[in-house]
Amino acid sequence: MKYILLLLSVFTFSQYSWAIDDFLNFGDKDFAKEKTEKSKWIIRTGIEYLKYTSTFPAFDGKHEAFENSEEADVWGYGLYFGRELYLGKGLSTTLTLGAAYHKTITKEVGQAARDIEYDVSSSRRNNQVITYEAMLSLNYLFDNKVVDLQPFIEGGLGMGNARVEKYYSRVSVPDANSGEEYDVVSEDVFAYSKISIGLNIIAFDGLISYFKVSTMLMNVSERNTKGDSVAFGTTTRVNYDTSDKDQSETMTSASLGMGYMF
């Protein structure tokens, strides 16, 4: 994941922008009039944040407990390509297609004490979400001298899949029945509708920075859960293999990035 992000970052920062002396230094070169009042292509890439809600079997251990619904902060990278159509009087509409890849791994080790190097528990949460979407936005351009501001409102439809792993274990100390374990994987297939508001900041020569926040109404068409757990005081494994359909979740996302209009 990091290597992909690194490559994208090199692409973003070097090939287009880094070589430009005035990179992100919004100087007095106004985005050329002939471009603002014309239809143009746009490419955007940036950091994506998604508050992803997943459903897991509840676990009520002696040392750890999980609710059956849990939100996780998942980070990723998005790449979008589109066409902005100029409608006149500063108004334009943009049709964008794109994809985002999110992956965040959180690990926690429970050491017995600061001066006892003994790992009592470990937990791992791995969230991987891939989305593909088409968006249509309505934009209005404030054509300033130094920098152009373009607020927009956007609606979109998308689909994707997610794989969420949740693992927790605690050693069997002081006796064989003292341990706890929870190891569950949930794989979701979903479609969603999305509404966003955001702002493009357009510098000279079509270089843009953008920020947007979105709310997503997600329909999880398929959710396959696999895994099991062992509770404190027993060695019996409880199996959690289930398959659910048509569950709805509302989620929040945000994006921050850069782009280029040409």
Added chain:
Amino acid sequence: MIKLIVILAFFSFLFSCETEETKYLYTEDDPEYDIFVLAASEKCITESTFFSNFDVYEEFDSAPFKEGDIYKISQDANNGLTIFVKVEKINPGDVTLIFNSDENTLDKVVTFEEADHKSLGDFVKTAVCNKNYSSYFSSISGLDSSSSLSFKWYKESILQIDDPDDADDKPEAYKRQWSSLTMNLNYPSLFYFYNGTKEYKYVLTDGAQEQTLPSKLTIVEVTPSQTDATDCDDDNSDGIPNIVACDFRTTTTATFPTCGVTIDQDAYKLRDYTTTAISYTGTNCKILVSGGVDPN
């Protein structure tokens, strides 16, 4: 400046994709603390290659040493004492060792039992792996070694406690010993006592200057030879008298005291500066005085 902020923010993001955190579950006040001290100790022992091999060699038939092996123990290089030890016989359950030196009071025939080896292992395992004793056992190295484990053992006897009226925070009179010893599994484990350095520091009366008495013990395996250039010349054919103590062919053990070994597997709890984990049982069965400390 903006460039810098953007780049820093971006790379901060890159490295936030995977986070790892350690939390500390208990403190010394929690009842679970002692449970995990013990668990950590057991893990240390279980994962140690040295202790794993130590347990294998509990059967002396499986150990690297064999009948006829001769070891030379030297105290304080050329100025001290030399003892030769021969592995005389490996029996089911024990090994017979003959100690022979120019200092006749240390001559003896020792029966070192496999049970003693195990008890000595129990002592060392707790000493080096249980953190409750880490104030006294330090500089531990070799847990992952297949044959050699070293540690430092600090012992002290307070003769006169600190005078609260003086500026320092030290006892007024004491005897302290630091032993840096190495247990080598190529030799009978008993020999760890004879392998390392010992430093004895003492102030016997309030106001006296601290005295230091260092001592170094080395042990090497030697091969009998006919030349005086070796550590163990057992022949005078080269015109130079042999090293009598190493010539076990002429040693008459009938007069040697017959000794057993006692291992205090709880010795790690003792603080007295004369404490040893090993002692000999039997009449006239003396252990080497080293580092100025006579444990006899």
